[in-house]
Amino acid sequence: MIYDASLDELLQKVWTGGRIDAAEAKRLYTLPLEELGALADRRRQLAKTPDFDGRGNEIVTYIVDRNINYTNVCNVYCKFCAFYRTEKEADAYVITLPELDKKIEETLACGGTQMLIQGGHHPKLTKQWYLDLLSHVKNKFPGFNIHGFSPSEFIHFREVFNEPLETLIQDFVKAGLGSIPGGGGEILVDRVRQRIAPLKAMSDDWLEVMDVAHRLGLASSATMMFGHVETVEDRIEHLERLRAQQDKSKGFTAFIAWTFQAEHTKLRAPTVGAHEYLRMQALSRIYLDNFKNVQSSWVTQGLEIGQVALKYGANDLGSIMLEENVVSQAGATFRMTVPDMHRLIQDLGLEPRQRNNWYQLVN
Ligand code: SF4
Known part of the structure; x- marks a missing residue:
């Protein structure tokens, strides 16, 4: 093999925690998977070691919460979505407060600390x-x-309630909102969004909501749904936009990437397998050098790949998901219990710990 000094330099830069650009990311994407994984694991260690009194590198966290979808009525018709209904469909619903209470009581009984409501x-x-x-x-x-209401919902609220984002978010916080999920991020490149969800918030809108929320002191997560019509360059542009936003407003607690699930949706695309999922997650850990936490997506990839992902840059298994309605309708039906999570983490020689939304340990 011919010695490539520029590649060697790039690998050194990643190993020592340096920031990479889009061209370098594209180059890393072509590395053998194990090599890319080792670099991402190194970056996980650099990011996490200082946490939890210097034990961050030995701990893998998870949260016990429940996904509650307050309505399935939606007039946005995203092509990748199998969840939405029109108001006239027989199974269209809006949650009632007694139904909501019951779900929260069940969540609390399982040691849950929050609901993700969208x-x-x-x-x-x-x-x-x-x-x-x-x-x-x-x-x-x-x-x-x-933990509620994704940026695209807030953009919808801005349109229908005709109020500025600042006012809306402040009023929601006053009423009880604690943090904002990163749903609806998909790929933050408008030509991709125009193809998969032309009626939904565009990239600048999504980022604007996060910018306002962070300025008002709310934490949020960031997401990426990939494996549909986007290119690798689009994925890297998505990471670039998230990283630039985080440099500016510093409010993202974590990044979560998952793969498009096609069942019952209008979008046709070959399913992204474990190989490409792990490659993309590893690259994300390296690119997003200002994100502390990366969640593995066992919900779309299954328990075993969810576990392997902990060696490809992830430090968190995400939610136990007492309830999940959206990706399960599009074909992802994996389930996990707290003992399952503990076993997956302990099998890697790491310590499982429950956390809250702000990545503070519970108990
Ligand atoms: S993804 Fe969300 S916004 Fe898009 S159609 Fe489904 S429910 Fe509506």
């Missing part, structure tokens, strides 16, 4: 409906975090 872009729910839901939960279940 829904379709319902054309008729009022702002007061959302505020009442939030204050009801906040008053009835103090201490239980409401």
